[in-house]
Amino acid sequence: MNEDIKFILDSTEEDMKAALTHLEKQLLNIRAGKASPAMLSSIMVEYYGSITPLNQVANVNTPDARTISIQPFEKALIPEIEKSIQNANLGFNPMNNGESVIINVPPLTEERRLTLAKQARAEGEEAKIGIRNDRKSAMNEVKKLEVSEDLTNNAEIDIQALTDRYIKKVDEMITVKEKEIMTV
Template identity: 70%
Template sequence: MNEDIKFILDATKEGMEHAMLHLEKAFIKIRAGKASPIMLSSVMVEYYGSQTPLSQVANVNTPDARTISVQPWEKSLLQEIEKAIMNANLGFNPMNNGETIIINVPPLTEERRRELVKQAKAEAEHAKVSIRNARQDANKEIRALEDVSEDLQTNGEVDVQALTDSYSKKVDEVLSVKEAEIMKV
């Protein structure tokens, strides 16, 4: 195999791997009914005049499957954290007991589960689009190579298509696992 084509295939594989990593990060943010500290990862708190991630100003943990506990390192931040959680529009109703903030994660309704499945499918489709874009870019680069025979170019395009098919299949597998997790009561 030609060095240039091998380099293009490696770069394409790296791009497709990046799409998979992005999909997995997106799926982590889609909750499946269980409480998780990651649910509050997008919450930013006003701390000494700058927006700071919640995890940098408080200890966030889950004492049980339906509860998230937020214990700030400075008691003066309780109101700020509570306000930030409300403003993040996550659908949570935080309760302040003077020392910690407790969030009860409500069980998902059937309707909400279906919305989350739609959201997961949309994220999976974004990943597939990224994979197809990587394929398209690779094929353009292979066709642009001048010192390579047509047979090698064709073989390179076949290899790119095989990569595309395998990563699309991985996306479908990850989506079906996430879908089952969301719909499980």
């Protein structure tokens, strides 16, 4: 196989893996009924004038399936953490007891579960679009190469096989997430 084609295939696979990694991160933000520290992974807190991820200014854990406990390293951060959680618009109502911030995660309604499943499918579609764009770029790069028609055709077949494999992985991830969301 031509070195240029191998390079194109390798870089395309890297791009497709990046799309899957991004999808995993997006799916972590979609809650599935029980409390998880990952639900707050997108929260940023102002800490001495700089915007800092919540997990770098506090311990975030789940004492039970319906509660998230946030223990800040400095008590003065409690109001700032509460404000950041409310501004993130995640549907949580933080409370503090003077020592830590506590979030009671309400059980999901059937309607909310369907909305979250739809959101997961939309994230999956975004990942598929990214993978298809990677395929298109790779196909265009292969066509620009000055190689035989057989090599070009084989490379296109390999790129399509790679695309199919990653699209299937996206479908599997979405199926698992939907099942997780819809389980009461």
